[in-house]
Amino acid sequence: MQESNTTQPNRLNRAYANVKALTDKLAQNIDTFIQGELQLPDEEMKFVMKCPFCHTDTLTITSNVDLEIARTPGKEFERKILYCKSCNNKVTVGHQVQAALQQGYKRLNLPQPSAEDVDSLIWQTLRKKEASYTKNQKDHWMLDFVSIQLSVNLHDWRHRKSCFKNGRTKCRYGIPLEPCICTEVTAVITQPPPGIHTTNPLNEETPRPNSQIKELHIDVKKRAPFTFITDSNSSIMAVINGNNCTKYVRDQKVSMYYGAYTTKHSTDCEKALAEAMLAIEKHENKVRKQQQQADNENERYQREREMEEDNMEEPQLPTPRRSDYSIGLGKLLSAVRASTNGDTIGGVNTIRASNGRHTWKTCLTDVIELTKNHRQQNPKWASTLEHFRINQPRQEDIDFVSTRYMFDDSHPIANPPKFTITAVPFNDMREKALRYCEQRLIQKLPNCNNPNDWRTHGILLVKAVIKQTKKANPMTEQQIEAIRNLGSKKLGRAGNLYCIVDAPYIVTNNDDVSKGVANGTLAFLQDIVLKTGCTITLHELKSGKRVPTVNASDVECLLFKHKNSAWNNVSPFTTIPKGWFPIIPSTKAVECNFNGAYRTKIQMLQLPCVLSLVLTGHKTQGLTTDSIILSGLAPKDKSGVSGWLYVILSRVKTIEGLFLMENIEKNPTKYSARNDVKREMNRLRAINLQTIQRLQAAQTQQQA
Known part of the structure; x- marks a missing residue:
């Protein structure tokens, strides 16, 4: 424990009873959503600390030196840092945790999930932990959750080096170095009350008015010395251009959500990273030219000197320019800051992401070229x-x-x-093409005289519900309709969403990523579920045709079927067919701009999807149609x-x-x-040839 838990702060707590009450409440709140240990059932938590050889004594850390070495990231093997004083045997932390998992599943008479099973738990979502679960069911859920944590986390149970940087004596996340029985928050007072000193430790005079809290010392519960968990996979972070450095939380859904969104790679980040790479390459080319000029100058200078008298002193050559092609740490960090929208917490990892192109070209060692085109077989x-x-x-x-x-x-x-996708290179073209397709679609809509017959034609117009965010004069219906006609590009949602059964749509919101409902998901509309008692009206189009219409507030949900066949046999939603998923209306804050002459902020209730009759080249990448x-x-x-x-x-x-x-x-x-x-294809094919030769040599050696 740290200084915050010594005797003096306890006396301060008695003098500052109101502060103590607040810090206790804060500790309880922290303990409800975060923890510093890998959670195991009580039986397995006891098992993980017992010696696997003598089964009697409790394991301890071999030494602080071994513990520090084990905390160092990037080790290819795990050090044996757990020691039994009775039988003098050592064991790794990984062995104990895996043994505890095996013991837990064996105790419950259940098979331990394989790596493929754990992947299924991750992508198809771990079942919700119900309050009605029995103890065995809760233990089973906890063991499955631990399996997920161990699978997605490669930092293991060690502190990171950066936890104690800048002279810190405590982990920057509040995880203590030594075991801590419960989560504690202790206030550090800048000026203690006058009566508290060594000669009068129990004096509890009223504190001075200018006394104030300097900082809070937070120790998060960690009952074992090695079960600290944090998510820090530098390789994955480099691939996704993200900076994920989060602690695990108890609720599985919150944990997955937290991990997914701290690594979300926005378009702004992508643009900033691209600009950073261009700036670095431009700087490298500049320095390379300067170096070449310096080399040429040195050669010319040397030739001139060789033509002079031999008895001259050794000349001092001009100092060449820097040749390490370094852009400078300050400039690089500025680019990193821009690429993370000002968030420099994971700066080092973003630098690695910016260096990904160099790593790809220098570290790639094994390549096998596919010889058969499975997409275009003609x-x-x-x-x-x-x-x-x-x-x-x-x-x-x-x-x-x-x-x-x-x-x-x-x-x-x-x-x-019917419903063939139109592909255009860029977004501005997409908006024009989408308007054209919608106009052609509206022209071909059948005329409807009875709004309750909308299912006969399988078409329903859903109008967005629009309200102003600020108190102002109410908008007229004409103004609201003008906002609806701005289009999905400006509003982020469709003001007038034509719902056509069997038509292709694209989801525009991350509703439930773990269940395959994410921004960019392609699907076909299967059904429209309306709320009981809703009113269906007829909306007259400019062509004179009338189409059944409802407001977005009247829609319970839209039911879609994944276009990706990989979801056909998956049932993330139990009450609807396999491969289907629902989309419900949601509210979005939008700032409307009418040609720069008039701006207003609105709240827009609409279904987060649009017709995917037109896609940009970016969206079509990876698509087979x-x-x-x-x-x-x-x-x-x-x-x-x-x-x-x-x-x-x-x-x-x-x-x-x-x-x-x-x-x-x-x-x-x-x-x-x-x-x-x-050039890149030739480079990869050269590596491919080397890979084949290496494999053939290994095969020949094995046969011999």
Whole structure:
């Protein structure tokens, strides 16, 4: 324990009874949501501290030196730091925890989950811990939760080095060095009452008015000396460009939510990281040129000196420029601060993320190139895409793709299948294309005379409920309708959401990531569930047609089916079919801007989804589809300079599934080769050859 738990603070607590009451309440609150130990059932907590050899004595730490070595991150093996005084045997912490888990499942007569089972618990969500659980059920839940913690956490039960940096004597998270029976919060008073000193320890005079609390010492409960848990996986953080440094909390859902959102990588972060990388590369090129100039100057200087008399003193060469290509710590930290939106807590990890490109190019040692294209199995189509990948298509490749132009009267092609996705390179094009598709969709809507017959046509218009956030004059219905017509790009939600059964949609909110309901999820609408007694009206469109309409507040939920077939046999929601998920209305604060002339803040209740008839190139990456419509190409995109032409073309399985709303560049000389892609492909293929040779040599040696 630290100084905060010595005798003197206890006397201070008696003098400051009101402060003691507050700190006790704070300790109780902290203890309800955070802990410094790996939680195990009581039987297993006793088992984990018992010697596995003599089964009588309690294990202790071998030495503080061994403990400090064990706390050092990055070890490939675990040090034996637990020691039994009776039998003089040593054991690792990992052995004891795993043995305790085995003992727990054995005690409950249940199989211990495999690594695959633990993955299922993570992605399909651990069952909720019910208050009605029996002791064995609670113990089973706790053992499963511990299995998840041990799986996702590679920091194990050791403090991080940074816990005690800057001369700290306590972990910066409040986790004590030594065991602590309960969570405690102790106030440190800058000026103690005048009567408290060694000669009169029990004097409890009234404190001076200018006495104040300097700081709070917090010790989080940790009954065993090695069960500190914190999430710190630098490799994963480097991949996701995040900085996750969190403590585990008791509730499994809160824990997963906390871990997911502290590593969320926003577009702003991505842009700042890209700018940081460009700044670093630009600086490296500048220093490299300066170094070359200095080297050339040195060579010239040396040649001139060699031509002079031999008896001259050794000349002093000019000092060359710095050659380590360092951008400077200050500039780098500034870029890191920008890339984390001002949050520098995980600065070191974000620096590693910025250095990911260098790591990829220098540390990659094993590569196997796939020899079969599983997406495009037609040889001619696959070969065409290979040429478009490096942006060097042949004339026959261009002509082959151009045959899919939709408006060529001399060579007509069939219309795209219903609800085929339109892909455009960028967001501004997406908004225009989406408006066009919605207009065409509205033109084809059937006219409805009875609002209660909406299920016959499978179409329902859901209007957003809009309210002003500030007290102001109430908005007219005309103003509200004008806001609804601003579009999903400006509002973040659809002001007028056309719900069409079997149509494709994209979710725009992270409702439940663990159950597959996240921003960007693609799905097909299956059903619309309305609240009992809601009123369905008829809304007249500009075309004169009328469509059944409700407000978002009248909708209980929309039921969707995942487009990704991997969810077809998963049942995260027990009351609906497999692969289905619900979306419910939610409120979003929005600032509306009418051409800069009028601004207002509103609260908008709407379902967080939009028709996915149009997607950007970013959203299509990784997507495999039977058909796709290519549209909205800028001049540079038509000749493949930006790379988006290849990205969108390669999403479709066959050439027959490709539909061009505008033609690509037909002159092959206008296509500039993507040399960076060619260099990277050649580099990876060289590593691939080395990998194959190494595997063949190992196989030959094994056979011999």
